[in-house]
Amino acid sequence: MxxxxxxxDPYDQGAVDVGDENRVYWEVHxxxxxxxxxxxHGGPGAGSRPQSCQYFDPxxxxxxxxxxxxxxxxxxxxxxxxxxxxxxxTEHLLADMEQIRQHLDIDSWLLFGGSWGSTLLLxxxxxxxxxxxxxxxxxxxTTRQSEINWLYQGLSxxxxxxxxxxxxxxxxxxxxDDIVAAYARLMDHPxxxxxxxAANNWCAWEDAVVAHETEEDVRPxxxxxxxxxxxxxxxxxxxxxxxxxxxxxxxxxDADRLTGIPGVMVHGRLDLAGPLETAWxxxxxxxxxELIIVDSSGHTGxxxxxxxxxxxxxxxxxR
Numbered sequence: 227m228x229x230x231x232x233x234x235d236p237y238d239q240g241a242v243d244v245g246d247e248n249r250v251y252w253e254v255h256x257x258x259x260x261x262x263x264x265x266x267h268g269g270p271g272a273g274s275r276p277q278s279c280q281y282f283d284p285x286x287x288x289x290x291x292x293x294x295x296x297x298x299x300x301x302x303x304x305x306x307x308x309x310x311x312x313x314x315x316t317e318h319l320l321a322d323m324e325q326i327r328q329h330l331d332i333d334s335w336l337l338f339g340g341s342w343g344s345t346l347l348l349x350x351x352x353x354x355x356x357x358x359x360x361x362x363x364x365x366x367x368t369t370r371q372s373e374i375n376w377l378y379q380g381l382s383x384x385x386x387x388x389x390x391x392x393x394x395x396x397x398x399x400x401x402x403d404d405i406v407a408a409y410a411r412l413m414d415h416p417x418x419x420x421x422x423x424a425a426n427n428w429c430a431w432e433d434a435v436v437a438h439e440t441e442e443d444v445r446p447x448x449x450x451x452x453x454x455x456x457x458x459x460x461x462x463x464x465x466x467x468x469x470x471x472x473x474x475x476x477x478x479x480d481a482d483r484l485t486g487i488p489g490v491m492v493h494g495r496l497d498l499a500g501p502l503e504t505a506w507x508x509x510x511x512x513x514x515x516e517l518i519i520v521d522s523s524g525h526t527g528x529x530x531x532x533x534x535x536x537x538x539x540x541x542x543x544x545r
Contacts, residue, residue, distance in 0.1 A: 230280040230536060236291075241300070242322070242329050246313035250322045251299035252292040254330070256284040261359075261543055262332045264290045264323070266339030266347040270470075271461030273298030273454070281338070281536045286543040290335070292326055294319055294346075297457045304464075305456035307414065307421070311464050316349060316471045323350050327357060336360045336542055338535075341500065341525070342462075345369040345470060345477065348508075352483040360542045361484070361515070364492035364535050365525055366505035368477040369470040377499055378406055378466070381435060384498060388434035395427035410463035413456075422452065425459040435499050439524040446526075481511035488545075489515035490538035492531050494523030 236253035244250050256279070265278045274291040282289050295314045296304030303309060323346075327335065334357045337347040344363040351358045367373055379402050382389035393399075396408035412424035429447035436446070447455070473479070489512060493505040502519065509517035523531045 255289040260288040262335035266343040268341035268343040271458040304460045361489040367500045392431040407467040410467040413460040425455040496524040499525040
């Protein structure tokens with residue numbers, strides 16, 4: 227069994243007022259004088275997890291976690307239907323990350339994240355390459371419309387029974403292309419019962435997508451709290467119904483802006499949620515990155531993927 231670093235309570239925490247009546251929560255772990263690193267969580271809307279710190283040597287890293295708008299300890303929560311989602315976009319999150327960096331008086335930091343977190347950190351790095359020292363991603367996505375279509379339509383060929391139930395949750399959708407937007411509309415419905423049922427249907431699909439990655443009957447999405455489910459589904463359907471406000475090939479097209487930033491990407495070959503193709507394309511466009519393919523892993527990873535991530539962060543701690 228691989229050994230990971232112990233998790234400890236943050237030594238500092240707070241929230242920044244980012245405008246539009248939003249406050250974004252942050253916390254810092256590890257060594258106050260260590261190498262700065264920002265953990266960018268997935269979802270969108272999943273919230274930060276202290277377990278992320280297990281990959282970082284707390285003696286050498288200053289580890290910053292934050293909850294993106296509307297989730298975790300950031301306010302107002304997306305689970306509240308009164309929360310205005312117009313102020314929750316990719317552009318807002320990029321500005322929030324910069325405000326946290328400035329608030330903590332950090333010149334540049336390593337970025338670590340996966341899934342949606344990889345999309346957001348890549349967008350940030352391409353916008354602010356001078357503020358990024360290194361990047362570690364596991365797994366890789368860029369939230370292209372084609373990737374969204376695959377996750378909520380294309381996968382039906384592998385999971386027809388689960389997808390049929392997912393599709394049945396939005397009978398008023400004009401077509402299969404409208405599924406994500408239809409769920410986003412339901413998450414803004416005035417009746418709580420409608421929002422709860424939509425969130426439950428969405429989470430059941432997300433569970434089905436990763437169910438093959440373990441023999442245990444673990445349902446990470448459906449087993450989460452009701453408040454978490456409502457926030458997560460409202461945020462993720464909001465972002466994906468707008469293709470995250472990114473051009474289709476934007477992050478791959480602008481990968482030349484990452485030149486000079488060392489990176490490590492770790493991706494599972496069995497990842498149904500985010501097929502290896504995207505990581506492969508990014509690896510070809512980003513000459514300073516190493517792509518590690520783990521044949522036995524999927525989207526949720528495993529010990530081998532986690533070990534590669536820890537090793538990458540250990541190597542960058544020396545820089």
